[in-house]
Amino acid sequence: MLNNKLNDIELYKIIEETKHYEDKKAASIEALKIVQNSRGWISDQLMYEISAILCISVSQLEEIATFYSQIYRQPVGRNIIKYCDSVVCYMMGCNKIQLILEDILKIKPGCTTIDHKFTLLPISCLGNCDKAPVLMINSITYSNVNSTCIPILLEKCK
């Protein structure tokens, strides 16, 4: 059951964040990330809740939420798989990595598996180009990935 109210921990964390800035609004990204970390994505109702704490309008918050690639406004899988599709990884075979992932997960980039276990997304250069191709699963970056290690990495996901 989705809970559309911010819980005390989220509230506390957001309020703590706002203290770092002259203007509460500056904590927008962080607030969105705090909520997203505990719930996976951000529903419309939660947008209202967050904007109220930051004393800004929902549309102002929406401006932020829709701009960044890492804020999700619709449900995502429990594990987010991002493959770097930038220039060095491209030369070192990220297309192949993408195909392997599509093949195992049976989804296209931008989609979530039916069992909500995985979401597959492309991502820009992860600053590990000397170890390309690079993959990021949730918060961990894996470099020099190849066709043998990908199934093992996916296997480890919950």
Added chain:
Amino acid sequence: MKKHIRTAETHPLTWRLNQSYSNIVWASEYCKKNGYSALHIMLKNMIPKDVVQMITESKLRGRGGAGFYTGIKWSLMPQKKDYQARYLLCNADEMEPGTYKDRLLLEKLPHQLLEGMIIAGFAIEASMGYIFLRGEYIDAAYNLKRAILEARKLGYLGKNILGTNFNFDIVLHTGAGRYICGEETALINSLEGNRPNPRIKPPFPALIGLWGKPTCVNNVETLSNIPSIILNGVSWYKEISLSDDTGTKLMGFSGQVNNPGVWEVPFGISARELLEDYAGGMKKGFVLKAWQPGGASTDFLLPETLDVKMDFSSIANIGSRFGTGVAMVVDHTVSIVSLVLNLEKFFARESCGLCTPCREGLPWIVKILQSFENGSATINDLDILEDLCFQLGPGKTLCAHAPGAIQPLQSAIKLFQLDFKKCIMNINQKMSDTRNKTNSIFELFL
């Protein structure tokens, strides 16, 4: 491959790291290896003006890509004291494809950056510093947070630093994934919690920046250079370089080379030395076709330019840009057209959308390049591409995103025109094939 002995005098940025760069230098190790001594010396002997003067004399140039002189940037901050607050921003939004230098400094040497920021904060009389870190650098975020706590405990951050009346604190602010946040005014907008579109300049951030206050934005590597300049002096800093640009620089090579990586080297070392001695040369079976000297937004160069000195003016003289100084090789197996398509897709995806030429032009470029790739382009398309390069060129858009985006394209068309034309010839071939086929079908009916 060369084995290099790194010392404080020759490798001021990286000497505290072990050979494989794997250790994280926390406060105890940093202090043991003369960390924070520059801060001690400065607070004892210098006033802000002296520090600005020293950095100006050192001719330290910004390491984020544009290469503006840091001392001059600092001295643009207003002299009058009637502002309540001034801010120092550390641009740690490294996202240029092919660039991975700041990551090393952020993850492994967080205290060096903090010390640089504290000194910079003192110099521009700021009371608060923000590190704008890209959201994907999760290890860096963790390490920086820990380092900030350590520094605060040791009395290097907070109120009355080391018993003086200098107050300065640092907050880590993480982004959520957009390349444009690396542009300094977009970074300010993003930090304020606004949509991160770049701002029109002037006014420059030095006058009206974060929350309307005087603000200075410096790159991670730039700030990490500061402590050693204070410690070792201006003439030392000038002497370790082999060219007019002073100091050392993190440079690297990636792609199909034997030992891709990043190394601290003096400015003015040749690209060939970097490629052959440090990166171990091209991998067996791969021939160098072109290279990009400093990230995705720099012009391609041909293999015969490899003897160029790696510094701002030498690279500019041969028609490219030094950029971030982290280079990449393109080998003979890569199709230039598809590589440029990859680059332009990135730039189109990352346009903030504020100016029409950039918002509309980049996806158009992507579509045309796609038609080159799938063999449906005509000679007319090459003209359109060239025209678009002109339309997106310098001065036509609000920020340098669009001009940066067309640099690799423009240079690829210039250097590899044949590759583009071949794609066109394919289609012409196909057309005449079908024409012949239809003709023969007609003949059947006759």
